[in-house]
Amino acid sequence: MSTLKGACIIGQSGGPTSVINASAYGAIKTALENENITAVYGACNGIKGVLEDRLIDMSKEDKEELALMRTTPSSALGSCRYKLKDPDVDDTDYKRILEIFKKYDVRYFFYNGGNDSMDTCNKISKFMLKNGYECRVMGIPKTIDNDLAGTDHCPGYASAAKYIATSLMEIYHDARVYDTGMITVVEIMGRNAGWLTAAAALAVAKGNGPDLIYCPENDFDLEAEMEKIEKIYKANGKCIIAVSEGIKDKNGKYISEYGNDLTNAKDGFGHAQLGGLASYLAGVIKERTGAKVRGVELSLLQRCAAHCASLTDINESFLAGKSAVEYATSGVTDKMVGFERSYDANGKYVCNIKLFDLTLVANTEKKIPADWFNATKDGLNEKFIQYALPLIQGETDMVKEDGLPRFVHLKKILAK
């Protein structure tokens, strides 16, 4: 083990999750307690905060308040979608990052995000190495999409999955309250991978789930599926459909685009009618069946409903942040901290930390295995349930005040 003394920066990037702050807090807390780390800085709005010299001195935060990060959704330090250029083409940003690193004697860089963030880590790490500046770079994954390669699952996915499954169980009860006909279409996030939509299968496993689940892993044949929907509706008077925003037809065209074509072609006022897939499908189904149809978008709450977070996810996310700091201070660099699953002697799920190459993670996207779907590709089988169920266990221990969440308020005092 080689000892490296210096400051560290922790940054957050990409879209919110319910637990990304649990990871950041895991890293910050561990770094603040580590004797080799001389200062702990939080980057405002991810790598943009590094480029713009906006670094929060985390030691100035009240410790009890800081602990509330663990159950506060979205990125408490602020996020960005800034993509660094290829350093071989334009290394301006990298030179600036090196300048900031030198200014604050930064020897550890922890970046908390999805594919793009792992790519950012990878590029920074290689640039520092090339320029002979010793700095350990670690990626801490987060994404509700669960599409990062290597790791068994991603911090953030389970809380979104728990919210989706819970909400669908509740919608199931709502959608069958009358003895009149009703079809409900629930649109769930996920452009390329169906992990979030697949979480609807957990509600099915509890007997309170949708009739049909459509993921982007399978081509969506509108005509064939309309027949199926009509048949279920005629038999039961009800039909609940969980559908990923990213479903495509066999030519690779997003089904939501058909809806956009329809609205854009019609709109002479320049008003963007932002109706999504659920509203388009609801229209088509209504026309076809004559039924009362409701389109529901789970929308932003999927990624920020911390009140329904999985305690397993919170704890694993914290562990990912903590482990990143521990590995880095013990000499590891250029890796993403991820998870490997095992089962103990009693068959109980165990989550182990495993390190992954940043290069691998940055350039691949993990989809649901084909054999986890049912034969008709409109539902998931037991393999998915066994995978997902352990991840959503446990309820959040979020602090409440006056019956509402008590989220963190950071002072955000900038380092000089």
Place this chain on the structure above:
Amino acid sequence: MSTLKGACIIGQSGGPTSVINASAYGAIKTALENENITAVYGACNGIKGVLEDRLIDMSKEDKEELALMRTTPSSALGSCRYKLKDPDVDDTDYKRILEIFKKYDVRYFFYNGGNDSMDTCNKISKFMLKNGYECRVMGIPKTIDNDLAGTDHCPGYASAAKYIATSLMEIYHDARVYDTGMITVVEIMGRNAGWLTAAAALAVAKGNGPDLIYCPENDFDLEAEMEKIEKIYKANGKCIIAVSEGIKDKNGKYISEYGNDLTNAKDGFGHAQLGGLASYLAGVIKERTGAKVRGVELSLLQRCAAHCASLTDINESFLAGKSAVEYATSGVTDKMVGFERSYDANGKYVCNIKLFDLTLVANTEKKIPADWFNATKDGLNEKFIQYALPLIQGETDMVKEDGLPRFVHLKKILAK
């Protein structure tokens, strides 16, 4: 006190809430334990189940399972929107109800619903009286809309309010994660009364709420409000707007109708584009400001998100059902059980049961008092907060199984 022995029917009507089953369970449990009540029947789909002779024998249900009704959303017995005719015009239905009451020796009728249900209670009660059939009729209120007259508040409102305030606090964090501009429009239920939308003010009170709150109690001037939105956006780079689906312009036209005009006029395919108010307003705001705008509908979850129910609401709803049975068996009839608020010596909120005339409740609609709004009519003041905050206290004690809600499964064995 006059003793009346006989069977009872409990029915549920109108749209779902997270706690309507808590009221029904309060009534069922109390009735099952009462020596003057000889049988307890649950009407399938409300008054329709009475007319169609579909009555569930509640004594056949497993007691432990039945107790899960308390935390199961939507109407476990099934609901209806069936409106009885004026008995002076057509008394067919009433004669049929009397026939069923006689068949099962029903001497107690408890109906759990909103305005229309109180009207149903009222008409049935008067018909039975006129026909010399002794039967005690009690209304048990429920509505997320909180618009029933007399009662301080309605069972079901607080849980919806808690969900709305919690979700808005989470959306607040989500909506400000990037340092780029963003406007978020959140559409909340409530056609005529703004109680649900006003719950967004609870999030404001916690410092994590929307900038603007629009309720149907006040005329909505699109041009004036666009100016306000633009100003906030320019100053802060963010603007969050909570808006009731029922806002109208000064001529009484729903703002959502302008959106419908736009889409219907354009739609040549016969597809009903079901975009709502949020999507219409998002389009208008986007055109005006050029900002990135997101429209979010809280949709069905507002009325069925039992996972975020208020424990106060659950307990009060149960109490309303229990009290209805206790009052009826002690001689009261033709009343709705409601709430009156008081404060104890320590200033702590206390909820007392109070009886209201069904006639009063059936024909009036309670709106937010004008002096509970701020001067600019785009927010609520301290009077609303003091009213609403005690109602949302406490977290649901819902039973969980595998990290998901364990909702009731009734056997629903029909009475012969």
